[in-house]
Amino acid sequence: MTDQIQLTEAAAKRVAAIANRQGKAPILRLSVDGGGCAGFSYKFELGDLEEGDATAETAGVKLVVDPISLELVQGSAVDFVEDLGGSAFKVTNPNAASGCGCGSSFSV
Structure with missing residues (x-):
């Protein structure tokens, strides 16, 4: 693991399951796009x-x-969480000054 980014065990397990189901390599790409209700939004895809x-x-x-x-x-650390609201990848970003309620966008 690097100190630049981290992937939790729960997230790794979920990525492996998705990649296996789709016949792809278990590589999760995290990118940041402009937009979202707080300024930037996280984008996840197998890549x-x-x-x-x-x-x-x-x-x-x-x-x-x-x-x-x-x-x-x-x-940042990328985790996979499951709760009453559903399941999703969650980014814990120490650089984010604020975020939105859904956790998919942030500002710096």
């Missing part, structure tokens, strides 16, 4: 490792972040 990506690995599953997005999420 490939690209040159320059920051990488964290847990239980054989990789979390990758491009260099531009890394500036906004460095030091």
Whole structure:
């Protein structure tokens, strides 16, 4: 694991299950897009490792972040949570000054 980004065991397990079901490599790409109710939004997709990506690995599953997005999420941890509201990947981002109620967007 790197100190730039982290992938929890719960998130790794969920990514592995999704990747297996779709016949893809267990690589979760986290990126940041402009927009969302707080300014920036997180985007998750199964992807490939690209040159320059920051990488964290847990239980054989990789979390990758491009260099531009890394500036906004460095030091973050990606978890998978299940509660009464449903299930989702959750980013704990120490760089976020504020976020929205749904947890999918943030501002710095």
